Amino acid sequence: MSGRSRWVGVGIIVGAVAVRIAAILVLQSHHVPHSTYEHGEIAASIVEGRGFSMRFLGAEGPTSQQAPAYPYIVALAYAVGGVEQPSALLLLQIGQAFLGGLLVLGVIRLASWVIPDYPTAILTAAAIAAFHPTLIYAATMVQVALPAATLLVWVLVWAARAGASGSYRDASAAGAILALTALTDPILGLVGLGAAAAIAIGKPSEGPSRRRASVLTAAMFGVAVAGITPWVIRNAIVHGEFVPIKSTFGYAFWQGNCSITEGTDKVVRPSVDRILEAPGAASNLATYNQTLWKARHEAGYIDDIAFTDEFKAYLGTLPEPERSRVLLRSVLGEIRADPGRYVRLCVRRMQYFWLFDESNPRTRDPLYRASHLGLTLMAGLGLALAVPGTRRRLAPLVITSLALATFHSLTIVSARFHIPIEPLMAIWAGAGVAGLRARWPARIGESRSVGVAARHVEGVGVVGRLG
Numbered sequence: 001m002s003g004r005s006r007w008v009g010v011g012i013i014v015g016a017v018a019v020r021i022a023a024i025l026v027l028q029s030h031h032v033p034h035s036t037y038e039h040g041e042i043a044a045s046i047v048e049g050r051g052f053s054m055r056f057l058g059a060e061g062p063t064s065q066q067a068p069a070y071p072y073i074v075a076l077a078y079a080v081g082g083v084e085q086p087s088a089l090l091l092l093q094i095g096q097a098f099l100g101g102l103l104v105l106g107v108i109r110l111a112s113w114v115i116p117d118y119p120t121a122i123l124t125a126a127a128i129a130a131f132h133p134t135l136i137y138a139a140t141m142v143q144v145a146l147p148a149a150t151l152l153v154w155v156l157v158w159a160a161r162a163g164a165s166g167s168y169r170d171a172s173a174a175g176a177i178l179a180l181t182a183l184t185d186p187i188l189g190l191v192g193l194g195a196a197a198a199i200a201i202g203k204p205s206e207g208p209s210r211r212r213a214s215v216l217t218a219a220m221f222g223v224a225v226a227g228i229t230p231w232v233i234r235n236a237i238v239h240g241e242f243v244p245i246k247s248t249f250g251y252a253f254w255q256g257n258c259s260i261t262e263g264t265d266k267v268v269r270p271s272v273d274r275i276l277e278a279p280g281a282a283s284n285l286a287t288y289n290q291t292l293w294k295a296r297h298e299a300g301y302i303d304d305i306a307f308t309d310e311f312k313a314y315l316g317t318l319p320e321p322e323r324s325r326v327l328l329r330s331v332l333g334e335i336r337a338d339p340g341r342y343v344r345l346c347v348r349r350m351q352y353f354w355l356f357d358e359s360n361p362r363t364r365d366p367l368y369r370a371s372h373l374g375l376t377l378m379a380g381l382g383l384a385l386a387v388p389g390t391r392r393r394l395a396p397l398v399i400t401s402l403a404l405a406t407f408h409s410l411t412i413v414s415a416r417f418h419i420p421i422e423p424l425m426a427i428w429a430g431a432g433v434a435g436l437r438a439r440w441p442a443r444i445g446e447s448r449s450v451g452v453a454a455r456h457v458e459g460v461g462v463v464g465r466l467g
Contacts, residue, residue: 005119009108012123016104016130020097020139027289029140030089035293036074036142038066043074044083057251057323058316062238064247065320068231069184070144089142096139096146103146103423104130106153111427113160114393118434125430128378129423133371138419140289144185145419151181152191152420156396159195162216163202171199175220179227186245187407188420194400195220201393239321247321249411250328255302256345256412257331263345263352264414266299266359276361295361349413353405357415379425382432387439390431397424 029035036043041054042063056065074092081088107129111122129135138146158174161167174195182189199220200213228245235243255265262268275281275295282288307315315323335342354376356363363369386394401421408417 005123008123009126012126012130013101013104013108017097017101019131020100020136021094023136024090024093024097024140026285027137027140028286029289029293030086030093032290032293034297036084036089039071039074039142039144040078040084042066042071043078046072046075047078047083056320058312058314059318059320059323061320063320064235064239064243064245067144067183067186067245069180070147073147074142092142093140099146099150100130100135100139103135103150103153106150106157107423107426109157110153110160110397111430113157113164114397114427115390115431115434118430118437121430121432121434121437124433125427128375128426128429132375132422132426133367134419135422138416143416145416148181148185148188149420149423151177151184152188152400153423155181155191155195156198156400156424159198159220159396160201162220163199163213166202166212166216168216168219171216171219172223174199175223176227178220178224182224182228182245183231185420187404187417189224190403190407191400192221192224193403194396197399198396201396239319241319241321243321248324250324250326252412254324254327254331256349257335257342258302258306259334260306261302261345262359263349263412264357264359265301265412266414267302267305268359269299272298272361276364292362292365299359299361346409349411350405350409352413353408353418357413360415363415375422375425375429378429378432380428382428382430382435385432385435385439386428387435390434394428394431397427400424 024030038054038056042052042065045051045053051062052068052071053060053062054065056063073095077088077092077095078084081091104126108122108126111125115121115125135146135149138149155174155177158170158177162170162174178189178192178195181191196217199216200210202213231245232243235245235247239247252265255261256263272295275291275298278291280287281291315326318326352358356369356372363372383391383394383398401424404417404421
């Protein structure tokens with residue numbers, strides 16, 4: 001049993017990498033034109049010697065439109081393979097495939113803290129994270145979702161280790177990863193709430209003292225603040241004011257709440273349906289992927305139809321942070337004039353977050369919908385079936401997920417915003433398997449050797465020591 005669990009865990013990690021590489025080669029996303037968006041534009045500027053800059057809201061120059069971590073990774077791929085060249089994008093995506101393996105390893109380690117002594121449940125969570133279609137597809141795209149999801153999981157892993165060990169080193173590691181997470185996607189800094197809860201819970205059998213947990217949490221946040229401070233200083237130098245990582249909150253809030261929005265940043269156009277339904281649009285997987293990209297480009301952004309050339313020129317005369325503030329003031333005026341519409345948009349965004357973003361052509365795909373609903377159902381059942389002790393250790397994952405869902409419901413939503421919580425939902429599903437085994441061990445073949453087996457899996461480093 002112990003040897004089998006070990007090799008199954010390794011096999012799932014290897015399988016996660018392999019299936020992502022296969023998806024990259026089959027879908028040929030690295031040949032899709034205009035697929036890098038802002039990350040690619042900033043990366044090209046870095047490689048070509050213009051620094052971290054791009055054209056944004058009517059002006060070109062140094063920017064904080066994106067957090068820095070991912071554009072620099074894209075720039076590294078460009079430096080090796082050429083700006084926007086298929087070879088560079090292929091290199092980037094293969095790297096993301098291996099990152100998928102690291103994500104699955106993080107899920108195994110986090111699940112071993114949430115559901116200890118149940119290797120089958122741990123490996124179930126790992127298998128879901130490894131083979132869930134959305135997480136596989138994320139490796140084929142130039143976007144922060146997969147790196148951000150991986151970092152989010154590892155923040156919780158190290159926070160759980162800090163709570164179990166009482167070690168300032170572990171708390172500092174959690175803080176360092178939290179800083180990198182925020183520098184990849186600032187909104188995911190909300191995982192700090194879940195990390196603080198994980199520290200407070202500590203070991204499965206006991207937690208650190210309240211004072212110790214508070215000091216460890218303070219150490220984690222202190223390291224995180226120190227980690228993002230250099231970028232904040234850079235922003236102050238560039239913009240002449242305090243900008244917390246990104247300058248675009250007002251812009252994003254305007255996109256999600258202006259008078260013509262559906263609650264997302266995209267436009268709903270009848271022409272999108274014509275592209276998806278065209279003859280031969282799904283003749284093979286690579287062609288279908290090209291069709292989805294074409295439909296996504298056709299959908300465009302709210303900006304494309306809301307901004308006149310004169311308004312863009314006006315925005316271009318303003319400092320970058322002020323451009324977002326202008327848009328924020330505009331949309332707040334619209335909300336004050338019709339607060340009921342804002343409430344309806346928030347409800348719609350909550351629906352879009354947990355179900356389907358109806359403005360995104362990709363979410364209309366039957367495979368996406370079936371797998372998304374399947375994961376949601378398994379996660380919900382997992383929460384319902386989890387035993388009380390497991391529910392307590394699930395709390396940091398639930399807190400993180402609800403914080404992100406609430407933020408996006410109040411501001412703006414997109415299908416990619418759901419990806420970072422999907423590995424956590426995989427662990428919820430695994431908790432359901434553990435709950436079934438705890439309630440009916442004789443009926444489903446659980447044996448007294450399960451705890452020993454789990455410790456063997458932990459000992460070879462597949463699960464890792466969290467306590």
